[in-house]
Amino acid sequence: EVQLVESGGGLVQPGGSLRLSCAASGFSLRSYAMSWVRQAPGKGLEWVSAISGSSGTTYYADSVKGRFTISSDNSKNTLFLQMNGLRADDTAIYYCAKEYSGYDFDFWGQGTLVTVSS
Amino acid sequence: EIVLTQSPGTLSLSPGERATLSCRARQSVSSSYLAWYQQKPGQAPRLLIYGASSRAPGIPDRFSGSGSGTDFTLTISRLETEDFAVYYCQQYGRSPLYTFGQGTKLEIK
Numbered sequence: 672e673v674q675l676v677e678s679g680g681g682l683v684q685p686g687g688s689l690r691l692s693c694a695a696s697g698f699s700l701r702s703y704a705m706s707w708v709r710q711a712p713g714k715g716l717e718w719v720s721a722i723s724g725s726s727g728t729t730y731y732a733d734s735v736k737g738r739f740t741i742s743s744d745n746s747k748n749t750l751f752l753q754m755n756g757l758r759a760d761d762t763a764i765y766y767c768a769k770e771y772s773g774y775d776f777d778f779w780g781q782g783t784l785v786t787v788s789s
Numbered sequence: 790e791i792v793l794t795q796s797p798g799t800l801s802l803s804p805g806e807r808a809t810l811s812c813r814a815r816q817s818v819s820s821s822y823l824a825w826y827q828q829k830p831g832q833a834p835r836l837l838i839y840g841a842s843s844r845a846p847g848i849p850d851r852f853s854g855s856g857s858g859t860d861f862t863l864t865i866s867r868l869e870t871e872d873f874a875v876y877y878c879q880q881y882g883r884s885p886l887y888t889f890g891q892g893t894k895l896e897i898k
Contacts, residue, residue: 706887708834716826716834716877718887730886772839774881775824777846779833 673697673778675767680783687757687787693750693767693780700724700743700750704770707741707752709763710782719765720752735761757787791816791882793890801898808865810893812878817858822881825854825863828892829874837876838863865895873897 679691691707706721720741721730729741740753750767764782771777792815802808812823820841826834836845838854841861851866865872878890 708887715892716828716879716889718885718889721886732885766833771836771845772821772843774822775836775839775879776826776834777836779835782833 673769675769675778675780677765677767677780677783680765680785682786682788683757684789685758685787688753688755689757689785691752691754691765691767691783691785693752695748695750695767695769698769699745700748701745704773705743705750706768706770706776707750708766708768708776708779709761709785710766711760711763714763717763722750754785757785759787761785762787790884791818791880791888793878793880793888795876795878795890795893797893798891799894799896801896802868803898804868804870806868808863808868808872808895810863810865810876810895812856812861812863812890814859814861814880818861818880818882820857823854823856823861824879826877826879827872827874828877834877868895870897 674696676694703724707719722741738756742751766782767780768776769778794813796811823841825838828834842854853864855862875892875894877892
């Protein structure tokens with residue numbers, strides 16, 4: 672059974688850093704691309720970053736480029752999102768999501784809330 | 790950047806009725822790259838339709854997707870109470886890699 676479990680969210684001051692984790696089970700991260708998608712309170716979905724399972728190629732939304740870094744530890748089957756220079760508009764629930772047909776996401780974690788506030 | 794515009798913003802219908810949700814792209818999108826999700830309060834999104842018209846595993850056949858080019862539609866043939874939720878379309882592109890529409894809220898009339 673595929674499961675994705677995020678952790679690492681919390682309250683952080685503007686300019687601070689946070690590292691999110693997504694523990695995957697039921698499949699290998701080496702075989703699938705993974706993404707982080709966020710949702711600000713009461714708002715819609717915004718794709719943040721992706722990493723290719725096979726090549727490790729990374730992709731970022733313009734809104735986080737240069738501040739966020741996606742990575743994975745295949746030995747632990749865990750996905751990460753290192754977030755630096757956090758701003759108030761980064762406040763959101765962050766979901767990790769597994770690619771399905773190459774262009775969409777079939778499994779999502781339960782999400783972890785990141786709040787950026789002084 | 791491909792922008793996806795969903796309409797209507799809110800759709801008020803009764804159980805048993807047919808729901809038609811629209812997703813319009815500013816530029817042509819490959820049908821392979823268009824998906825639909827359902828999201829209920831406090832839950833993660835759930836994949837309904839991929840490749841514009843293929844149902845994801847376990848999705849009831851009352852959900853169907855259609856369209857091509859710049860106009861895509863999600864149809865729910867006969868609404869059940871558990872279908873009232875927010876629906877998002879999503880496309881795969883270049884920059885950004887993925888884009889979501891702003892969502893359509895389907896509420897009980």
